[in-house]
Amino acid sequence: MRSVVPGFGVALGLTLALLTAIVLLPLAALVLRASELGFAGVAKLAMEPRIFAALKTSFGLSLAAAVVNGVFGVITAWVLVRYRFPGRRLLDAAVDLPFALPTAVAGIALAALYAPNGWVGSLFAPYDIKIAYTPVGIFIALVFVGLPFVVRTVQPVLAEAEHEIEEAAATLGAGRIRTILRVLLPPLTPAILTGVAMSFARGVGEYGSVIFIAGNIPYVSEIAPLLIVVKLEEYDYAGATAIALTMLTASFLILLGLNALGSWSRRRYGVVR
Amino acid sequence: MSDSPLRAVAPPLVPSATLTRAASTVRLRPATEDPPVLKYVLIAVAVLFLALFLVLPLVAVFVEAFRKGAEAYWTSLQDEDAVAAIKLTLTVAAIAVPVNIVFGIAAAWCIAKFEFPGKSLLVSLIDLPFSVSPVVAGLVYVLLFGAQGLMGPTMKAYGIEVIFAVPGIVLATIFVTLPFVARELIPLMEEQGTTDEEAALSLGAGGLKTFMRVTLPNIKWGLLYGVLLCNARAMGEFGAVSVVSGHIRGVTNTMPLQVEVLYNEYNAVAAFTIASLLALLALVTLALKALLEWRYADEIAGTHRR
Numbered sequence: 001m002r003s004v005v006p007g008f009g010v011a012l013g014l015t016l017a018l019l020t021a022i023v024l025l026p027l028a029a030l031v032l033r034a035s036e037l038g039f040a041g042v043a044k045l046a047m048e049p050r051i052f053a054a055l056k057t058s059f060g061l062s063l064a065a066a067v068v069n070g071v072f073g074v075i076t077a078w079v080l081v082r083y084r085f086p087g088r089r090l091l092d093a094a095v096d097l098p099f100a101l102p103t104a105v106a107g108i109a110l111a112a113l114y115a116p117n118g119w120v121g122s123l124f125a126p127y128d129i130k131i132a133y134t135p136v137g138i139f140i141a142l143v144f145v146g147l148p149f150v151v152r153t154v155q156p157v158l159a160e161a162e163h164e165i166e167e168a169a170a171t172l173g174a175g176r177i178r179t180i181l182r183v184l185l186p187p188l189t190p191a192i193l194t195g196v197a198m199s200f201a202r203g204v205g206e207y208g209s210v211i212f213i214a215g216n217i218p219y220v221s222e223i224a225p226l227l228i229v230v231k232l233e234e235y236d237y238a239g240a241t242a243i244a245l246t247m248l249t250a251s252f253l254i255l256l257g258l259n260a261l262g263s264w265s266r267r268r269y270g271v272v273r
Numbered sequence: 274m275s276d277s278p279l280r281a282v283a284p285p286l287v288p289s290a291t292l293t294r295a296a297s298t299v300r301l302r303p304a305t306e307d308p309p310v311l312k313y314v315l316i317a318v319a320v321l322f323l324a325l326f327l328v329l330p331l332v333a334v335f336v337e338a339f340r341k342g343a344e345a346y347w348t349s350l351q352d353e354d355a356v357a358a359i360k361l362t363l364t365v366a367a368i369a370v371p372v373n374i375v376f377g378i379a380a381a382w383c384i385a386k387f388e389f390p391g392k393s394l395l396v397s398l399i400d401l402p403f404s405v406s407p408v409v410a411g412l413v414y415v416l417l418f419g420a421q422g423l424m425g426p427t428m429k430a431y432g433i434e435v436i437f438a439v440p441g442i443v444l445a446t447i448f449v450t451l452p453f454v455a456r457e458l459i460p461l462m463e464e465q466g467t468t469d470e471e472a473a474l475s476l477g478a479g480g481l482k483t484f485m486r487v488t489l490p491n492i493k494w495g496l497l498y499g500v501l502l503c504n505a506r507a508m509g510e511f512g513a514v515s516v517v518s519g520h521i522r523g524v525t526n527t528m529p530l531q532v533e534v535l536y537n538e539y540n541a542v543a544a545f546t547i548a549s550l551l552a553l554l555a556l557v558t559l560a561l562k563a564l565l566e567w568r569y570a571d572e573i574a575g576t577h578r579r
Contacts (some may be wrong), residue, residue: 112541208407223457
């Protein structure tokens, strides 16, 4: 514990002071507000039809988008790690676009693209298929924001996978596809699940990129974060608090699950990630 | 792949010249390489998916911004409220980023250079803002400082406005960006250990001098990496800021909020004009980030090396 390096007290003090003032105290205000309602009060509000519908929309579509991202994220990571082709670096950099592009910008761009008169929307309009202003539009926005999480968690693990095990599989007579499915993918499972969970968690809380394309019709295409904003505008602080607390609890449970997953994968595969 | 062994076992009935040609056109694929069909199909799937979902929206921003020509673009840019929004966004970033640098360095210093009880809890708490929805981040400040909030009446008594004013926007931005620099510096400084600092101290340098002359040069590229991401998020944050801002034109509208206001008024060209500036910021951020990952790979945190 004794160290010759100075500055521990100052650094820790500064860290705790800022963390408390900016993050912990405001979050405590939320918990305090919720404790006034009590557990039953929060549960009753969360089960209110409009709030329940919004929570269902947010959680359900986030899960769907996260699963799709799981599939295409793994393919993208595989392509980036295993193949050499012109434009690979560009593709690699493009993966981070959703992290860098402000959500409101992504939101209006997606809405313009998938609206009935947009580039993509107009392709579907003749068949009476609406994408923007329906739950499908929300799903598309959530795929956009969630993709980098899967790619960026799977990519480093895949890059470190040992070449010897595939060689061994090949020597033992496994075909290439079989080697990929039975030998290479199983150790990636924890990383894939982590990426999918992060994509899911991000989707549940996402606001900016969704609200422009969603249409925001109560009971149909209204997401939980938007309903918080609506409740605040109506000065219904209790309702807003109940939705926020439900979302926070869910993301806390996801974090717990992720930690459990991490320690399980370390025991199972010895992969630190 | 030499063809000589094949020729040696070739049956004598077939003219050997034909066989040589046939054998040389067959390229044997190593057992750990994917079949070409699989390879090209997967590359095509990845490229198409990314093009459709990620690149197309980016292209759309610029096309929509210039839909009515360059002149309309310039007019939208010179709009009074647009200029005010740009100024406010720069101001907010100019406050949030330095706070982040101080927090990030302080947090990384105590976590990476020292052992103390509760360290892993502190690391989790630092990451907390990333797992909170931006809207909830805004909400907590409304619950704390709003008119009906816990500290609202006190604030009002002193005449300090936080919600629907610039301080609220700054606080919400700091909340959502807080982990960026710390997350980048903690693994980097843990990797570097304390030997350099110990050497400097044993040679008689003071604590501050050691930090400025030894630690800072060691972490400068990692710090820049964190600042880059932090700045992009600070300038582009929407959800948290939207809740606390009140959307007062020319006063509390940051660039993303101005985009929303204009878009909801069906003023698409003006909305996409401001959006194009933010998209440009994103592109510059990505380019610099890629440059850091490529050029200074050894001097940023290991997880970002390619």
